[in-house]
Amino acid sequence: MYEHNLSIEGAEVTYEDYEDGVIRAKTGVNLRTFGDQIILLVQKADEETTSVHIQSKPAIPTTIVDYGKNIKNVKTITTYLKPHI
Numbered sequence: 001m002y003e004h005n006l007s008i009e010g011a012e013v014t015y016e017d018y019e020d021g022v023i024r025a026k027t028g029v030n031l032r033t034f035g036d037q038i039i040l041l042v043q044k045a046d047e048e049t050t051s052v053h054i055q056s057k058p059a060i061p062t063t064i065v066d067y068g069k070n071i072k073n074v075k076t077i078t079t080y081l082k083p084h085i
Contacts, residue, residue, distance in 0.1 A: 012026060021044075023042070036059055052081060
C-alpha cells in the first residue's frame with residue numbers, strides 16, 4: 001500500500017484497485033453536506049507519463065449547492081500531486 005500524507009477532513013478510502021487504477025473515497029455528513037464521493041482514475045499514458053482524473057461530487061445526486069466543497073476536494077488532491085510531477 002502507498003504511504004501518503006494527503007488529508008481531506010472526514011475522508012475514508014472505500015475502494016482501491018491498483019490494477020485498474022481506481023481509488024474511491026467518501027466523506028462523512030456534516031452541517032452543510034451529506035458527504036461527497038471522490039474518485040481517482042489513474043492511467044499510464046506512456047513510459048514517462050501518468051494521467052490522473054479526479055472527480056468529487058455530492059453523495060446525494062440531487063444536491064444543488066455544495067458550498068464549494070467538491071472543488072476544494074479536487075484542489076486539495078491536485079495541490080498534493082503537483083510536486084510529484
